[in-house]
Amino acid sequence: MASSAAIADQAPPAQTPAAAAAAVLAADAASVIDEDRRPLTVEELCFSSAMSCFEAWLKLDPAIGPRTMAYVTKFISRTLEKTHNLKDVRETLSRSVEIWIWLTKVFAAAIPSLTTRSIGPLSSLNDPDKGVTPQESTALIIKNCPSLKEDLQLLIKLMHIARNLLVVPEPEIPQDLCAAAHFDQMLYQTIILCINITSKAYDGDILEETARLRLSEVTELCKKLLVTCLQQAHNWIAKNDRNKMTFWFTVLFDEDAISDDQESNIGLGDFRPDVARVEVRNWIERNSRFCDKARNLLVEYEDTLAPRGLPPGYLARISPLAWNWLPDGTVGVRADDARADSKITPHWKEDEPDKFEQDRLYGRVSREVDTWWLKVRDPNYDDWVVPMPTVEFAQQRTENCKANLVNRYAHSYRTDEHEGSVHSVHSAEGAPLPDIPVGEEIMDADRFPQDYNDDMIEEEDVDDDESYSDGPMSGLLTEVPNILDPKQIEALHMIVKSCILDNAGLALSRAGENLQKTRCRMFLALECGRSLLREILVFIAVWEKSEQSLIFQLTTQIVEAIHHSALIPYAWQSLRIPKDIISPAQTVLLRLVNNMFRARNTDPPPPDSKEHLRDVRLLHFLFIQFRSRIVPECAALMHLQAQIRNDQCEATEFPVDSWDMERAKDGLQQFLELLTTVNELAETRAYLIEWEAAYELLVLLKGLEAGVPKKSLVDMPNRANQQTPTANTAGPIKDDDRDHDYDLGDPPPPPPPPMQEPAHKFPWAGIKGQILHILAGLLQPPPGRSSPGNPEVQLQIIRHNGIVSLLNCCVYDDHNRYARERVQVCLKWLMDGSDAANNFLRELVAMSPPPNLSPSPATTADGVPLPPRTSTLRIDGIGGEVKVQLKAPSPGSGSSSGPANNNNKNSLALPSLASSTALLVDDIRNQVHTLPPIQSNKSPSASSSPLQSTRSRSEELLRDIITLADEAARLALGRRQDSDETEEEDFM
Structure with missing residues (x-):
């Protein structure tokens, strides 16, 4: 066959390409004619001839010229097209033992050839002293780029054909033939080659554009070949337990990793990979019987064609598969009888000296794996x-x-x-x-x-x-x-x-x-x-x-x-x-x-069901991780952030960078996402309530409140350092005046803000919203009821002092948009039917001091009113302080502390709702969380008393902050909304 290829290259110039192709086919067809077997199809003849020439091209034995390689490429391309489109051709080629042997021989010749031309000689791969550097590998690839591209393109087509041959009505037949020809071993070696080329190639800045382009072309072809190898491997193992186990054995029991695995498994079950390797190999040998149709094809090939010395020759006689096609008695057979369908009981015989017999009695794949x-x-x-x-x-x-x-x-x-x-x-x-x-x-x-x-x-x-x-x-x-x-x-x-x-x-x-x-x-x-x-x-x-x-x-x-x-x-x-x-x-x-x-x-x-119990066990484990590791360590970082924020610790002591903080936040977010999903189903929500998940959520809320300042929607400009002309300045400012001012020490323009905040200012954005969403779900009434809120979770929140933490979320925070809307739902279900929560809020309202924002009338000694005074307010969602004018009371309205003011709300010069929110929450934040009880010696009927005035004012502010829509919440605030107001929709 090789001689026919050489003849084609030596043909006179007048010979047409079709005549040359016919000469190759005639020579190869004559070499495979046999009266004792079926005639070969045209596709088999063409494909076999092309692969025999390609093997000679790779081995340079004999030397193949470009004209023959053009025919080889043409025949391989046509075969690929036919295996894509024609079911009969695909099935015929898939049952040809010769085709599978030729595929193995071609890849066996290609791997050392490609390796030498890309990453160095094969002998250097396992010898660190002889191995080539990435730079040397790059130089080899660039030097041999044209031949590498040509060969890789053909190998990709051949692997495509091998993949297609496994897509037939009876895939177990070509799967067994593929294993008998040991094409799977060539598959593994090809994967290794592709990985080595793509991972060793070096494309540093020293490469010029042409060299970089050549390197990219070769690596892309290697990726395509790698993809096709994986697709062929998937088809080879499909619905075939022996092939799956063989593939798993090859890719998992890496000899280089076994020694490291021995030490690394200490504390992980003391798994012994060397013992498991022997047991899995014994299982593969016990299950090495091919299907009957594949065995018949192999026996026919070995008996009729291989003994005549015709290409591609004998199948490799490598155990444990060779017994399928060799005459009885040629090799030892230790395979189980695949036709037996009786069940066996695993039995481990500890004192059995023969390891194979010990594993056969056990019956399962590996006792070592089972024990682990x-x-x-x-x-x-x-x-x-x-x-x-x-x-x-x-x-x-x-x-x-x-x-x-x-x-x-x-x-x-x-x-x-x-x-x-x-x-x-x-x-x-x-x-x-x-x-x-x-x-x-x-x-x-x-x-x-x-x-x-x-x-x-x-x-x-x-x-x-x-x-x-x-x-x-x-x-x-x-x-x-x-x-x-x-x-x-x-x-x-x-x-x-x-x-x-x-x-x-x-x-x-x-x-x-x-x-x-x-x-x-x-x-x-x-x-x-x-x-x-x-x-x-x-x-x-x-x-x-x-x-x-x-x-x-x-x-x-x-x-x-x-x-x-x-x-x-x-x-x-x-x-x-x-x-x-x-x-x-x-x-x-x-x-x-x-x-x-x-x-x-x-x-x-x-x-x-078993499935539900299995899910609950997993949730149990993950929540233990959440409680024992994730929340404590995140809370510790937030605690250190709070210390730095309060100048109790230096920022340089923060132990991690922003990248680590981002990873911690991503993990925390995923845990909260999982709790959100689990919270949606009543059956699994009950476990979160039983495990008191509200505690961890409140710990995180408190940590975020202490460690991360709220981000305003709008920042007020800082005019403190802006220069204004003085009273004795006449005319425009001259240039020399500007220079003089700069010389006096005015600071230069501030530098641009940093691209990223330091790690100790990490905002944990979005975490509050997730927490409040989960809390709202935990607080909702039990299934089948619309009211009141869940009493068990209500008590948990009160016990862990969570009401103040929830109220603090009412202030606008651009790091946690929609937190205010979500906390409304939490507070609604928290107040619904909980006397303890209502009493706590009443005491909290009673403790709030009056804002005292209405000024007394300012007049001169002659009674002439002075110009309005100004003051500053903090407004929710606006950073900094806003200057406002305080209007004096209109004549006849009385002083701000008089009784009339308690009956005429409009007479008070009150700040906006947003500023009231900021004031109240700042007051709450500064209070000790354990509040004293309401004083019982105060007269509730004294409507003009300071306490009653304070309570009325604070109740109004609190109602405006949380906008509770539930009747129980209104009663807790001690005051109903006006009849023309409507309830606010729940927003989760």
């Missing part, structure tokens, strides 16, 4: 053994976080040489867990509290995640999210979903094992799987994918699969980064869980 899962799954999987931490615990935890805030971040920032794996942190999450024998389902309650309530991290336990370093990440597929864009990467997510998602109605193995769940547990047990999960999650954040995108939906299904195995608590801990309150990957995981719960709200499972 029993140790690290949600401790509440079988029974509620881990209780919810109390509010007292949360209070103590918050105080500890405040006291240790600076130390908590002091050692979080390490240099590159101190950066290590995320798994060195796992020891800080809790002590190593004891071994659990197989079959032990019940766990002690005191064994797992560290999994939920992690203590403050000590200095020696803190280490940064390797995502912050420049070193390579573990696993074949882990680099893929850093290379491809969202449209290109879809196949990767589909592969992971196909391997681990537990679909309804999935058949179990003979040992009663759900293989999808087993692969999901392997995914989390191994470092390569955890690294891939982290990159998949961060990918959503980096590309800012919406809930409607396919990538987001696929990742949600991946998280759903992890949830079905009760491993989200474990995944949460493995994604943790010590320097962050919540890592970016954890934030995205929360967002996906929230999306999962939101789907439940549209079609909630029955309260007594």
Whole structure:
């Protein structure tokens, strides 16, 4: 066949391209004629001939000229077109053993050739001393750009054809033929090659435009080839458990990562990846039987064509698959009888010396994986053994976080040489867990509290995640999210979903094992799987994918699969980064869980169902994280912000930067989004009320009020430093006067404002609105009732002194727009039916001092009125102070303290509603939260007394602030609105 290609190149110039092509085809057709087998189709002949020439081109044996390569490109392109459009051609080629062997041989020749021309010789890849630098790799790619482009384009078409051949009515036949020809191994090697080229290429500023363009062309072609490889891999594993397990075995059990995994799993269940590797390999061998049709095709090929020495030759006789086509007795067969349908009971024989026999008796994929899962799954999987931490615990935890805030971040920032794996942190999450024998389902309650309530991290336990370093990440597929864009990467997510998602109605193995769940547990047990999960999650954040995108939906299904195995608590801990309150990957995981719960709200499972209980366990774990870690650490940062704001601490002592604050806020927002979703359903809202979630929400409100000043809608201009001409200044100001004034020390114009506020002024924008939305939901009446508000939550808010915190939200804050509207709903349900809340507000109103804004008439000694005086007011939503004129009372109206003023509201020179709001809330803020009771010796009938005047004035202000629409709230204020006023709509 190679000789026919050489003949075509040596043809005389007068020979037409069609004649040359016919000569190649005739020579190849003559080489494959065999009376004992079916005749080959034209598509098989053309495609086989093209691949044989392409292999010779790559190996340079013999030398192939450009004319032959033009025919090769033409035949490959036509074959690709036919496999796209013609079902018969696709099915014929998919059942051809020769085609699969040729595909394997072509890629086996292409990988070393492309590697040498792009990233250096193959021998240098595993030898750091011989490896090429990124700059040297770039130079190689630019130098060999034309040949690399030509070969990559053909390889992309060949991989497309291989992908198409798996889309047939009986996909298990080409799937088995692909495995028999070991094309899957070439697939893995091609993925590695594409990753190496795209990640090693260096496109620094030193490159000129032409060189940069060449480099970009090669890397884009490598990305296209990588995408097609992932698509082919997805088709190869579809609905094929053996292929799924083989693929999972290859991508997860990375030999370079196994030694690191041995140490990193200490404290995470003591998983032994080397033992699991042997057990999974034994399972693959026990399940290595092909389908009967594929076996017949392989036996036919080996018996009729391969013995004659014709290309492409024999199939590789590599165990454990070769027994499918070799004569009986040629190799040992240890595969189970696939036709047996009897169930088996797993039995672990500890003293069995033969590991393969020990695993065969066990029947399941891996006893090591099963044992690890029993140790690290949600401790509440079988029974509620881990209780919810109390509010007292949360209070103590918050105080500890405040006291240790600076130390908590002091050692979080390490240099590159101190950066290590995320798994060195796992020891800080809790002590190593004891071994659990197989079959032990019940766990002690005191064994797992560290999994939920992690203590403050000590200095020696803190280490940064390797995502912050420049070193390579573990696993074949882990680099893929850093290379491809969202449209290109879809196949990767589909592969992971196909391997681990537990679909309804999935058949179990003979040992009663759900293989999808087993692969999901392997995914989390191994470092390569955890690294891939982290990159998949961060990918959503980096590309800012919406809930409607396919990538987001696929990742949600991946998280759903992890949830079905009760491993989200474990995944949460493995994604943790010590320097962050919540890592970016954890934030995205929360967002996906929230999306999962939101789907439940549209079609909630029955309260007594297994699905509902599984969701409640997950919510239980996440709220423990919220109570024991997220809120205390966020409150500690807010506390330090308040100290800096009150000049009790230097701004330089703030331990984190704005980027870290933004990450903390993103995580907090996602937790609040999750609570909002859970709050919508009455069944799950009851758990938040039972766990007293109002406490954490009030802690955050108080922290924000103390640490972050409110942002005004409008800032008043500062005219304090503006120069005005003095009385003895005549005429215009001369230039020398200006120079003289500047010389006297007038400051230069102020510098422009900074692009970003310092971290200690971080505003936590939008958090108040989320908190108030959740509180309003918790306070609403129980299901089926419209009134009164929830008494349990009302008492919780009063017990934790939350009324003042809610009233403080009435002042306009541009960091939290619509907070005023949301607090109205909170106050409505808080006052509705709660005597304690009504009494508290009455006492609060009684404590408010009179504004005393009406001046006494100002006259001269002769009784001549003086010009009106001016004063300053603070107006809600306007920064700074506003100057106003205070009008003297009109004649006959009496003094401001007289009885008439209590009956004529219009006679008082009152500020606007907005300024009244600011005054009242400032008064509330300065009060001690524990208010004294109302004095009982005051006469309620004394309408002209100062107390009654104060109460009437303050009640009016408070009513205008919160605009309560509920009758109970009006009674609490002791005064009805006028009949022409209407109730304000609830705004959530």
